[in-house]
Each structure stands twice: as structure tokens, then as C-alpha cells.
Amino acid sequence: MNTWTIFKRELTSYFTQPTAYAIVVIFGFLSTLLAFTLGNFWGIGDASLYGSFFRFHPLLLMILVPAVSMRQWSDEHSTGTIELLGTFPIKLRSAILGKFFASALIWFVALLLTFPIVSAVTYLGEPDSGTILSGYIGSFLVCCTFLAITTLVSSFTRDQVVALIASVAICCVLTICGWEPVINEIRRSGSGQAVDIMTQLGIYSHFFDTTLGLIRMTSLLYFLGLIAVCLVGTNMVLKSQRA
Amino acid sequence: MIEVTGLTKRFGSKVAVDDLSFSVKKGEVLGFLGPNGAGKSTTMRMVTGFLPVTAGEIKICGISMIDSPEAAKKKIGYLPESAPLYNDMTVQGFLKFCASLRGLSGAARRTAVESAIETCFLNSVARQSIGTLSKGYRHRTCLAQALLHDPEVLVLDEPTDGLDPNQKLEVRKLIKNLGKEKAILFSTHILEEVSAACTRAVIVDQGKIVADGTPEQLIAEGRGSLYDLFHKVTSTDNTAA
Numbered sequence: 001m002n003t004w005t006i007f008k009r010e011l012t013s014y015f016t017q018p019t020a021y022a023i024v025v026i027f028g029f030l031s032t033l034l035a036f037t038l039g040n041f042w043g044i045g046d047a048s049l050y051g052s053f054f055r056f057h058p059l060l061l062m063i064l065v066p067a068v069s070m071r072q073w074s075d076e077h078s079t080g081t082i083e084l085l086g087t088f089p090i091k092l093r094s095a096i097l098g099k100f101f102a103s104a105l106i107w108f109v110a111l112l113l114t115f116p117i118v119s120a121v122t123y124l125g126e127p128d129s130g131t132i133l134s135g136y137i138g139s140f141l142v143c144c145t146f147l148a149i150t151t152l153v154s155s156f157t158r159d160q161v162v163a164l165i166a167s168v169a170i171c172c173v174l175t176i177c178g179w180e181p182v183i184n185e186i187r188r189s190g191s192g193q194a195v196d197i198m199t200q201l202g203i204y205s206h207f208f209d210t211t212l213g214l215i216r217m218t219s220l221l222y223f224l225g226l227i228a229v230c231l232v233g234t235n236m237v238l239k240s241q242r243a
Numbered sequence: 244m245i246e247v248t249g250l251t252k253r254f255g256s257k258v259a260v261d262d263l264s265f266s267v268k269k270g271e272v273l274g275f276l277g278p279n280g281a282g283k284s285t286t287m288r289m290v291t292g293f294l295p296v297t298a299g300e301i302k303i304c305g306i307s308m309i310d311s312p313e314a315a316k317k318k319i320g321y322l323p324e325s326a327p328l329y330n331d332m333t334v335q336g337f338l339k340f341c342a343s344l345r346g347l348s349g350a351a352r353r354t355a356v357e358s359a360i361e362t363c364f365l366n367s368v369a370r371q372s373i374g375t376l377s378k379g380y381r382h383r384t385c386l387a388q389a390l391l392h393d394p395e396v397l398v399l400d401e402p403t404d405g406l407d408p409n410q411k412l413e414v415r416k417l418i419k420n421l422g423k424e425k426a427i428l429f430s431t432h433i434l435e436e437v438s439a440a441c442t443r444a445v446i447v448d449q450g451k452i453v454a455d456g457t458p459e460q461l462i463a464e465g466r467g468s469l470y471d472l473f474h475k476v477t478s479t480d481n482t483a484a
Contacts, residue, residue: 001346002344005340005343005344006344009329009332009340012332012336013329013331013332016331017331079327079328079329079330080323080325080327081327081328081329082327083288083293083323083327084321084323084327084341084385084388086292086293087291087292087293087316087319087321087323088316088341088344088345089312089313089314089316089317089344089345089346090313090344091313242293242294242295243294243295
């Protein structure tokens with residue numbers, strides 16, 4: 001019940017400010033632009049949309065997700081409203097989950113708004129809708145993972161800019177260390193073990209599987225595990241700050 | 244209704260509140276006086292369940308804040324020192340949100356919000372965004388959220404801070420009226436407020452109670468001046484350092 005109340009407040013708050021609108025539009029625009037330029041949408045002949053469309057999502061999301069959610073807890077610290085929340089008869093985890101789900105819904109909507117590209121590929125060919133749906137699930141899991149990281153980082157600081165920079169840095173590391181060009185470079189230098197570790201730690205290999213229509217248990221555990229660790233961590237950080 | 248026994252709070256090696264004990268009964272308005280940094284806000288934050296205690300016990304209407312914080316918090320209305328609010332909400336929207344978190348819904352929530360708006364004279368700004376309000380209205384909006392669930396205990400941290408003289412008078416009158424039915428603990432460093440609104444007052448210095456009594460007793464103890472008593476029993480910045 002309290003999670004729902006905080007969810008509604010957060011969602012309203014996102015839509016009373018221009019940031020959420022701007023970032024949803026920027027994500028739609030950039031992901032489509034990249035699909036038609038670097039992704040070579042017309043030439044690649046890929047109906048699964050991985051090569052032309054989904055491939056770029058982690059690169060965009062590692063910056064845009066923290067930009068939407070950087071204020072999540074840092075704002076509560078700087079305005080002092082955390083003191084109000086802390087004295088209401090609610091569990092802290094209700095507040096954390098309410099805020100997290102509201103931000104996740106923003107990204108769900110942002111991903112839904114990229115439907116023109118799915119319409120285009122459906123019109124032009126005969127795509128496997130299951131693979132595309134799986135790709136979207138993968139993208140949404142990446143969104144939620146980056147969101148959970150931002151939630152944790154923002155619980156440490158009252159400064160939104162610090163929260164943004166630190167969150168982007170962590171999301172960048174997770175994205176880059178599994179990114180094809182980086183992995184290929186390390187493979188060329190001959191360190192097979194490093195390639196294995198980086199592939200498992202990075203977002204890309206887990207994300208790549210989902211865009212091929214494979215939702216593996218290990219990938220699911222990777223995403224959900226990271227989300228759970230970050231949210232539990234947020235709870236611990238917020239509690240320890242009061243002590 | 245508020246029973247505090249042996250309350251202690253340490254931040255590292257610094258003792259902010261040192262073995263503090265006091266109680267506030269129904270119909271009593273306890274003024275919590277003290278210089279800046281005396282431990283007033285820390286005590287209030289512990290009483291309202293925001294800060295965990297290092298040692299001691301807090302009971303609100305007989306419910307332990309340490310063992311059953313959620314049940315105890317339901318009995319309290321709290322106005323924090325800086326009157327924190329969500330600037331992107333309207334006054335009415337904010338009060339509805341707070342009422343929902345207090346477990347009110349439907350007609351009960353509507354009535355509670357209307358009544359709090361009425362009591363705190365917020366009718367003219369009810370649909371206004373909080374970010375555009377003056378300090379006085381912000382304070383009263385935060386006070387209104389503390390009254391929503393008609394709590395048995397009110398904890399008000401410097402409720403008149405930053406208000407103009409007329410607003411101060413109104414808030415003091417309001418505290419006095421509310422105090423007839425509730426137990427109120429309110430902090431201030433404005434000594435006039437003691438005789439204007441309190442039935443009893445304690446002076447706190449360096450985390451300890453250094454004077455306790457009715458306003459008349461305290462004035463008598465200070466040989467006719469509460470200022471003299473305050474100056475005598477509290478440490479100045481120089482002596483504290």
C-alpha cells in the first residue's frame with residue numbers, strides 16, 4: 001500500500017518536470033537515429049533488430065538512466081524530506097521499491113515508444129516477434145539494472161551531479177567491459193581468462209543472449225541479482241546514515 | 244504519553260544527548276529550550292523514530308519506539324526543524340500523499356486534509372505549488388501534515404522559526420489550543436515562547452537537562468528573568484569549546 005502511494009507520487013513528480021519527457025524523447029530519437037546510421041538498418045537485413053537497433057541500447061542507457069534517476073535519493077537528502085519519510089509509519093523498503101518501480105515504468109514507456117522501428121521491420125519483412133520481444137525484455141532488464149545502480153549511488157550523496165557522474169561511471173564500466181570491440185582487443189592480446197571474466201561481468205554478453213531470443217537462467221540471475229544487491233544496499237546505506 | 248528514560252546518543256566520540264529523561268503528559272506542552280547544538284533536534288529525531296538511540300528507552304502512549312517503531316510512529320505528528328517539503332507538489336497534493344502514508348483513505352483522507360488546511364490557514368494556497376510558497380506558508384504546510392491523523396502526541400522542532408510576528412502569534416495560539424487535548428513537545432530558543440505557549444519547560448545544555456519546571460518556577464529561579472536563568476545554566480560557545 002505504501003509502496004503504491006510512493007510509486008504514484010514519484011511518477012507524478014517525473015511528469016511534472018520536463019526531465020522525464022526530454023529523456024524519453026532523446027532515447028527514442030537517438031536509438032532510432034543509431035539504427036538508421038551506424039546500425040545500417042536498410043543494409044543489414046536483420047529482422048531480429050539486434051545488429052541495427054538493440055546493440056546500441058546499453059551505450060545509450062548507461063548515460064540516460066542515471067540522468068533520469070540521479071535525484072532519487074540525493075534530492076530527499078538535500079531537501080530534508082528523508083526526515084519526513086523516516087518518521088512516517090512505513091518501512092524504508094516500501095519507499096525504495098516505490099521509487100524504483102516508478103522510474104522503471106518511465107523506461108518501460110520509453111522502450112514502448114520505440115515501436116515505429118518494430119512496425120517498420122514488420123512491414124518490410126517477417127521478423128520473429130518472439131526474438132524482438134526477448135530483445136525488449138533484455139533492454140528493460142538493462143534499464144532496471146542501471147536504475148538500481150543509480151538508486152544505490154544516489155543514496156550516498158545529497159549532490160545530484162555527484163550521483164550522476166558516479167552512476168554513469170559504474171554503468172560505463174559494466175557496459176564497456178563486455179563490449180565486443182573491447183573484448184576483441186583483449187582476445188587479440190591473448191588473455192583468454194580475462195576475456196571470460198570480463199564477458200561474465202559485463203552487461204553485453206547477458207544482453208546479447210536475450211536479443212537472440214535466449215533468456216538464460218544465468219543472465220536472468222545476473223540482472224536480477226545485481227538489482228537485488230543494489231536495492232538491498234540502498235536500504236543498508238540509508239539506515240546506516242541515520243545511525 | 245511521551246516517556247523518555249536514560250536517552251543517550253553518540254556520534255562517534257561526541258555525546259550529543261547524555262542520559263536524558265523526561266515525560267510529557269496529555270494536556271501538557273513541554274518547551275524544550277537550549278542553545279544551538281544542545282541536542283534538542285537530536286532528541287526530537289530519536290523521539291520520532293528517525294534516529295536510532297545509542298541507549299535508553301522511548302515510549303509513546305505506552306508503545307516502545309525501539310521495539311515497535313511503526314506502531315509508535317502512528318501516534319506522533321512531527322514537524323522537523325527545516326519544514327522539509329516536496330516542492331513539485333501542490334499543498335493539497337502533498338497533504339493527500341502524507342495522509343495516505345498515514346493509512347487514511349477515501350472520505351477519511353478528504354476530511355483530514357480539509358481539516359488540516361482549515362486549522363493551519365492554508366485555504367488560499369491549497370492548490371498552489373509548494374515551490375512557490377513563502378517561508379511562513381511552507382512552515383504551516385509542514386505543520387498541517389503533522390496534524391492530519393489527529394495524533395495524540397505532537398513533536399514540533401522550532402515551529403515558529405522564520406515566521407513573522409503575526410504568524411508566530413498564530414502558531415503559538417494553535418500550539419496552546421492543541422495542547423489541551425494532546426501531549427506536545429516543542430523546541431525553541433525563543434524564551435518568550437515558554438510563557439506564551441508552554442505549561443512546562445526544560446532547559447537542555449550539552450545533551451543534559453539543566454533546568455526543569457513550569458514557566459513561573461523557571462522565571463522565579465532566574466530571579467524574575469528567564470534570560471538570566473538561561474544564561475546561568477547554559478554554556479556559551481566559548482565555554483562549550
